[in-house]
Amino acid sequence: MKINKVAIIGAGAIGCVYAYKLNKLLKDDFAFIANGKRKDRLEQEGLYLNGEKFCPKVVSSNDDFKPDLIIVTVKNYQLQDAIEDIKNLVGNNTIILTLLNGIVARDVLKEAFKDNQVLYGLAIKIEAVKVGNKITQPNSAIIQFGDAYNKEMSEGVLAVKNIFNDAKINNQVFEDMIKTIWTKWMLNIGLNQVSAISEATYGVVKETPELLELVNKAMMEVMKVSKACGINLNHENWESVQDVINSLDGFGKTSMLQDVENKRKTEVDYFSGTLIKKAREHGIEVPVNEVLYNFIKAKEKNY
Missing domain, CATH: 3.40.50.720 (NAD(P)-binding Rossmann-like Domain)
Structure with missing residues (x-):
């Protein structure tokens, strides 16, 4: 072929x-x-x-x-x-x-x-x-x-x-592309959403411990849901995401931040929105992502 x-x-x-x-x-x-x-x-x-x-x-x-x-x-x-x-x-x-x-x-x-x-x-x-x-x-x-x-x-x-x-x-x-897709989704859920609510570049996120902690907490919730769904993201996947974050250019911006800056609809329903649905199916609480979801939806409604 x-x-x-x-x-x-x-x-x-x-x-x-x-x-x-x-x-x-x-x-x-x-x-x-x-x-x-x-x-x-x-x-x-x-x-x-x-x-x-x-x-x-x-x-x-x-x-x-x-x-x-x-x-x-x-x-x-x-x-x-x-x-x-x-x-x-x-x-x-x-x-x-x-x-x-x-x-x-x-x-x-x-x-x-x-x-x-x-x-x-x-x-x-x-x-x-x-x-x-x-x-x-x-x-x-x-x-x-x-x-x-x-x-x-x-x-x-x-x-x-x-x-x-x-x-x-x-x-x-x-x-294993399923696990690979979930790993990237975990990165998006953490970095994209936190950058969108804080309007921070990659560099600002990386240099602000409070923002990095929020990124990591959001991603830890993905890890928890992945185990319930049989995807089982592990330490290796976590480390690969950390490597990506560390390698990003400080002046760069996530796609979700660019959407917010340009007052466009975001993909939050496919990030924390999807995670929240899956978490509820398995009786898992994802409070950080519920806050991020509501914050970003509110931003969209108030453009």
Whole structure:
């Protein structure tokens, strides 16, 4: 299996970072999927990554463009609309890869595209900031992806890995992607939410013991729920999250903080919101995340 055509739906910071490299490699065999005014804006204005302009091809939902791989980088609350936007472009052999935050997006996509291979995925160490059509990305982010379990890589996973390697996109395939997804979710629940309520950059969070303590307490609640759900996040997962936090650029901002600053809807329902639901199913208390959830929802209502 070889991937020749790739499309991305979601022209936010993450989508644009990877679009730049895929567009460079594939040229007209790469495209953004967008409709209406969003399509017009992308075509007319193009995009800038670290000051360099690029103008990727843009296709609409009804165009004759059948990608071998579709990468989904929208926000969770945009996912149902994205499914409608891509359904006519998904062929029998199209692989779908989600890079959405949280732990539910892959299952939602698989329910919509039962006959397609839908991969788990996430982007880590991506400190991209998007203002208008200009994206700043100071470091080299990593895509972690795969089927649920990857002791031996499937033909589809290997094909995606090959195209990422050709595009010089850092990538890793983990044996247990479920635990990997939960680990990133734990990081998001701690760091993203605390940064959003404190309006603090990575550097401010790391240099403020009270904020770091809040991050850790929120993440400890995820650890507790993971055990009840049979995911069993462990000390190794905890340490990997601490390593990521320590490596982040001090001037960077979480995506949730960027949403709050721009008075946009956040993904809090897919962070602490989902955690609270799972905790209640198992009779577990998650008081820190209940406070974070209510605080962020209040912020949204008072924009």
